[in-house]
Amino acid sequence: MEKYTVITGACGGLGRAFVEILANNKENLILTGTSAEKLKKLEEEFSEIFKEIKVFTFVLDLAKKEDRENFIKFIQENHLEVNKLINNAGVIIEGDLERFSDEEISNAVEVNCVGTLDLTKKLLRIRNKENLFEVLTVASVASSYPIPHMAVYAATKAFLVSMMTSLAVEYKKQNVVFTTLCPGGMATTQAMKDSIKSMGLGGKLSTLSTKRVAKIGLKALKHKKKVVIAGGFNKILVAFSKPTSKSFQAKCTGKIWKKSQMKRNF
């Protein structure tokens, strides 16, 4: 059976970087996203490099259990062997808790945590146990400390780091590798560009291109690293915060985020 790599959120900023690198590596791909139109455009855009590989697309809203189940059926019915999963899709929500609707909070938790975990479990169950199975999950530097005014997002990413690191140990002897990638800033959307700009020098130093971040993640996966922080400045930030208390970290990050949000009239 031919082997495939699944990329969630393939049409997004970082997703596209994974698509480009892995297609150039001649890996067969299964690209997922929430919109058939966006997936079609992505296929058209990368048609040249897709000529030498096999590519499937599938509309998969990670927040929908039915979509996740249909996706697994699609893989089984087409006799595809998935041996790499890039859990890239994620929802970035920012602001104080009360401003979010119930739907916004549950969508962020469903996509970032429940859906990502469920998809990982379902793909693990149907893997070919004779071959290596690799899982690269995109968390964030925001997983490293509590972030007042961006608390939901930071907590969903902390969930991912904890979960995937546990699984890395749980599955160590079962030919399965779990790596969690923690990027700082990436100027993928207008909201992210504004956020990075409002953070001044710190924002600039924390930011890397999507291609650079994707490469760092894939290299760490190859070397079976459990967690990788993308970029020297971000590594220093995380290392310096480690010995301090969660309460102190929250005080510092809360001040930084409040100031940044005021600059953006948030």
Ligand SMILES: NC(=O)c1ccc[n+]([C@@H]2O[C@H](COP(=O)([O-])OP(=O)(O)OC[C@H]3O[C@@H](n4cnc5c(N)ncnc54)[C@H](OP(=O)(O)O)[C@@H]3O)[C@@H](O)[C@H]2O)c1
């Ligand atoms: N940008 C940053 O500064 C930054 C920093 C640290 C970590 N990250 C993480 O990096 C990853 C990629 O983000 P990005 O910056 O590339 O943002 P992006 O361009 O907005 O991409 C996010 C992707 O998530 C997908 N997605 C959203 N809701 C979904 C759902 N319900 N079901 C399935 N897919 C869904 C989107 O798919 P569709 O386009 O098909 O809707 C989109 O492709 C995310 O996990 C994010 O949390 C980003």
